[in-house]
Amino acid sequence: xxxxxxxxxxxxxxxxxxxxxxxxxxxxxxxxxxxxxxxxxxxxxxxxxxxxxxxxxxxxxxxxxxxxxxxxxxxxxxxxxxxxxxxxxxxxxxxxxxxxxxxxxxxxxxxxxxxxxxxxxxxxxxxxxxxxxxxxxxxxxxxxxxxxxxxxxxxxxxxxxxxxxxxxxxxxxxxxxxxxxxxxxxxxxxxxxxxxxxxx
Numbered sequence: 369x370x371x372x373x374x375x376x377x378x379x380x381x382x383x384x385x386x387x388x389x390x391x392x393x394x395x396x397x398x399x400x401x402x403x404x405x406x407x408x409x410x411x412x413x414x415x416x417x418x419x420x421x422x423x424x425x426x427x428x429x430x431x432x433x434x435x436x437x438x439x440x441x442x443x444x445x446x447x448x449x450x451x452x453x454x455x456x457x458x459x460x461x462x463x464x465x466x467x468x469x470x471x472x473x474x475x476x477x478x479x480x481x482x483x484x485x486x487x488x489x490x491x492x493x494x495x496x497x498x499x500x501x502x503x504x505x506x507x508x509x510x511x512x513x514x515x516x517x518x519x520x521x522x523x524x525x526x527x528x529x530x531x532x533x534x535x536x537x538x539x540x541x542x543x544x545x546x547x548x549x550x551x552x553x554x555x556x557x558x559x560x561x562x563x564x565x566x567x568x
Contacts, residue, residue: 433465434480435554438547441469441476442487442515451515451540455485458544462551477502482554483547484512488521496521511550513543 438459444452452468459466469475472492476484476499488496503509504525511528523531532539 434482436464437467437479437481438464438483438485439467439469439476439479439481439510440485441471441490442485443490444468448487448515448534451485451534451543454540454544455547458547462548464547464551481510483550484510485543486512486514487516488514488518489516493521500524511546513546515539515543 438455440452440455442448442451455466458464467475467479467481469479469490471490472495474495476486476491476495491499500522509526512524512526512530514523514529514531515534516531517533523529532542534540536542
């Protein structure tokens with residue numbers, strides 16, 4: 369099995385002239401998205417049996433994209449090459465897609481995922497402050513590992529966020545182990561009805 373990695377690096381037809389417009393639009397949607405995420409998390413899975421796919425056929429809960437997406441915004445080619453390689457291996461093992469956000473772009477607002485691994489230097493100082501402020505009152509949203517060592521930027525106010533010291537030998541193992549544990553727990557807690565629907 370191969371891992372699917374999407375690099376959001378401005379290549380492949382991205383309209384760079386629209387970056388500022390996209391950024392404003394996505395920021396304006398952040399509060400609405402936080403509210404919807406809170407409602408979805410609060411309700412039982414049975415209340416949300418499916419969402420429409422692009423061809424009008426409902427997707428079973430087991431196939432919702434966020435359940436299989438790990439969002440990263442960091443330098444995976446140089447500084448955090450070992451972490452990226454470990455995440456790619458974890459993605460293959462857990463059948464997850466890795467989204468690698470582009471430096472300074474508002475991708476952090478745009479991609480639903482079950483976990484984020486972020487270097488706030490790559491997210492961008494202003495973008496990070498906007499993101500943290502937008503979700504400040506949303507409660508427990510997407511779990512997040514912060515892998516930079518900055519102390520001048522706010523930490524997330526939600527419960528499942530942690531700044532991890534990447535100089536620690538166990539840091540990569542801790543991140544990957546947490547992802548495996550989360551994915552296993554998500555699969556275990558998924559009602560059998562929806563798992564069966566996803567296998568048809």
